[in-house]
Amino acid sequence: MDVRGTPPDAEVVALVLAGDAEAFGFVIRRYEAGLLRFATRMLGSRDAAADAVAESFVRAYRHLASCREPARLRTWLYRIVTNRCKSHLVRRSVADVPLDDAPPVADPADTEADLERADQLLLVERALADLSPDKREAFVLKHVEGLSYEEMAAVTGERIPTLKMRVHRAREALLKVLEDHT
Amino acid sequence: MKGWVVLACAAFLAVPLAAQSVRGRLEGRIPSEAIPPVDSLIQFASQEGLPTEPLIQKALEGGAKHAAAPRIVAAVQVSLGQLRDARDVLVRAGDQPPVLPAEMTTVAWALRRGLPAPVVERVVAAVTRPPRAAAMHAVADLVAHRFDPDSAAGLIIEAVRDGVPQERLLDVSTAVLQQVQRGYTRAEALAIVRRGLPNLPAPSKPTRGSVAGARRPSSPAPP
Amino acid sequence: MNVIDPRIHQALDGELAAEAVPADLRRTVAQLAAAADLLAAVPGPAVSVESRVMAAIRRPAPSPARRAMRWLVTPRAIILRVRPAWSVAFAAVVAALTLFTADHEGPVLAEHEGIAQFVGRFPEAQSVHAVGTFNDWRPGSIALEDQDHDGVWRATVVLPAGTYEYMFVVDGERWVPDHLAERLVADEFGRENSIVIVRPARR
Numbered sequence A: 001m002d003v004r005g006t007p008p009d010a011e012v013v014a015l016v017l018a019g020d021a022e023a024f025g026f027v028i029r030r031y032e033a034g035l036l037r038f039a040t041r042m043l044g045s046r047d048a049a050a051d052a053v054a055e056s057f058v059r060a061y062r063h064l065a066s067c068r069e070p071a072r073l074r075t076w077l078y079r080i081v082t083n084r085c086k087s088h089l090v091r092r093s094v095a096d097v098p099l100d101d102a103p104p105v106a107d108p109a110d111t112e113a114d115l116e117r118a119d120q121l122l123l124v125e126r127a128l129a130d131l132s133p134d135k136r137e138a139f140v141l142k143h144v145e146g147l148s149y150e151e152m153a154a155v156t157g158e159r160i161p162t163l164k165m166r167v168h169r170a171r172e173a174l175l176k177v178l179e180d181h182t
Numbered sequence B: 001m002k003g004w005v006v007l008a009c010a011a012f013l014a015v016p017l018a019a020q021s022v023r024g025r026l027e028g029r030i031p032s033e034a035i036p037p038v039d040s041l042i043q044f045a046s047q048e049g050l051p052t053e054p055l056i057q058k059a060l061e062g063g064a065k066h067a068a069a070p071r072i073v074a075a076v077q078v079s080l081g082q083l084r085d086a087r088d089v090l091v092r093a094g095d096q097p098p099v100l101p102a103e104m105t106t107v108a109w110a111l112r113r114g115l116p117a118p119v120v121e122r123v124v125a126a127v128t129r130p131p132r133a134a135a136m137h138a139v140a141d142l143v144a145h146r147f148d149p150d151s152a153a154g155l156i157i158e159a160v161r162d163g164v165p166q167e168r169l170l171d172v173s174t175a176v177l178q179q180v181q182r183g184y185t186r187a188e189a190l191a192i193v194r195r196g197l198p199n200l201p202a203p204s205k206p207t208r209g210s211v212a213g214a215r216r217p218s219s220p221a222p223p
Numbered sequence C: 001m002n003v004i005d006p007r008i009h010q011a012l013d014g015e016l017a018a019e020a021v022p023a024d025l026r027r028t029v030a031q032l033a034a035a036a037d038l039l040a041a042v043p044g045p046a047v048s049v050e051s052r053v054m055a056a057i058r059r060p061a062p063s064p065a066r067r068a069m070r071w072l073v074t075p076r077a078i079i080l081r082v083r084p085a086w087s088v089a090f091a092a093v094v095a096a097l098t099l100f101t102a103d104h105e106g107p108v109l110a111e112h113e114g115i116a117q118f119v120g121r122f123p124e125a126q127s128v129h130a131v132g133t134f135n136d137w138r139p140g141s142i143a144l145e146d147q148d149h150d151g152v153w154r155a156t157v158v159l160p161a162g163t164y165e166y167m168f169v170v171d172g173e174r175w176v177p178d179h180l181a182e183r184l185v186a187d188e189f190g191r192e193n194s195i196v197i198v199r200p201a202r203r
Helices: A009-017 A021-043 A046-062 A070-090 A112-130 A133-144 A149-156 A160-180 B002-026 B032-047 B053-064 B069-093 B101-112 B117-126 B133-144 B149-161 B166-181 B186-196 B208-212 C006-012 C023-040 C050-058 C064-073 C084-100
Strands: C113-121 C128-132 C152-160 C162-170 C174-176 C184-186 C192-198
Touching (some): A009 A021, A021 A046, A021 C050, A046 A070, A070 A133, A070 A149, A112 A133, A112 A160, A112 C023, A133 A149, A133 A160, A133 C023, A160 C006, A160 C023, B002 B053, B053 B069, B069 B117, B101 B133, B101 C184, B117 B133, B117 B149, B133 B149, B133 B166, B133 C162, B133 C192, B149 B186, C113 C162, C113 C192
Antiparallel strands (some): C128 C162, C184 C192
């Protein structure tokens, strides 16, 4: 969805709080791809991720007045989604995290590079699933969602040194898996 | 010059005012003959940079339990000694003076709960940033259930290094005790929880019904 | 655990310029960056939650009558002071405040407050109080209750987060440790105090 030319977050928040519920659609279109990607990596399932993100958006709409810095709406939304993912994870053990659906069926048109990439992705996904939720969350926020450590601190409520340690440990675990399989 | 005069006046007044507030808390609560010696002990503590609130609480406790004056004074003296020991443990473990009062109180509790001083030092050295209360009590909880102090400390230290947040460390010891209740030996219980770190069962929270009925303590009756 | 060169972490954290990374470490940096890139794309058809979220938002909110009904039947705490001369006026003020804070269940906890639950079995008791460092060892401010008269006395109290020593006082005179607490220390008066650790409710 092309979101160029849409109003900035602070303006959209003001519109919604003034009673224009439809304006919340701007927020969803702007952020759902990133939030779904994050939640999918956290929960290992696109369906669970869609549930978590949808619940998060509804919650964000209902509590929009408590978003103290509309200019930092993105950070606030990630915070809601990380908490939602934690609730989902608490309801099942980490060991039960399903790796997303069935592996993709090879297409005869796939090149050698495509197949190798798919294999590599599966390896990385398994390594991610083996991480503790805290380390997984930190790695995905840092390297997949591209948040700075300051933003991650605002999202998770954790101190920056703690977040750095988690990201470092996650990298170490990932590297070990990658090296074991080369 | 004026500034020095003001400071000197403030210092001249501050000490008797502080003493007044300690005496004010003790008067009517402990036998009057115990007030001067207890007050002196509290002044010593203050001058040594030790926390004074645990000593005031010990005196008030003695008064509430209707202990005789000499017993109250002796109890405050023992508490003062415990705080000095706690400060020494913290300094030996690497904390730079002046040691934080809250940390001295925490370590004093740990020693009173039966943790050997070397084990307390080990935990202090491993948990470099205060507050250490959760880590200390988590170890002490296991020791109270007859776990070996070094093994208990080892698990909690590992939990800290694995990134378990301070506020969840008590859940580590709870998780171990739950395994024992399920029939595992102490060694097995420690190993099971260690293998799962940093994952932990969710902490138990009060039910919504009990939270809805929670109240704050009512104000104390006027003297 | 596979501890890697800290310069790799610095490079990936943007604290070390790519050209400053030694040649023998660049492969590892690239490997980890590539793994992150793989995760950035979620395979399969794009999913959108917009329609279901907007449907939930557009659903009409409960009517004021329904909200009032919900408020009437939801149990809530009313805090009363124990000063007879002020009790009527105070109760009126508290009632007015609860009308305007209808969304809250029970007391609103500050960031560093938590809940302590006291439970003890005293079948023959007439009164049970929790007395300790949370109330300057003053009996009377935390009274346990045995509402169903089964001999089990309870109190749930809001306290600042922290560690406290305490005992139960039964019938105003008998000091008893809380044996359910499982944390005991000698009190220097020939008895044992229990310890309660109050954790911040908001974690």
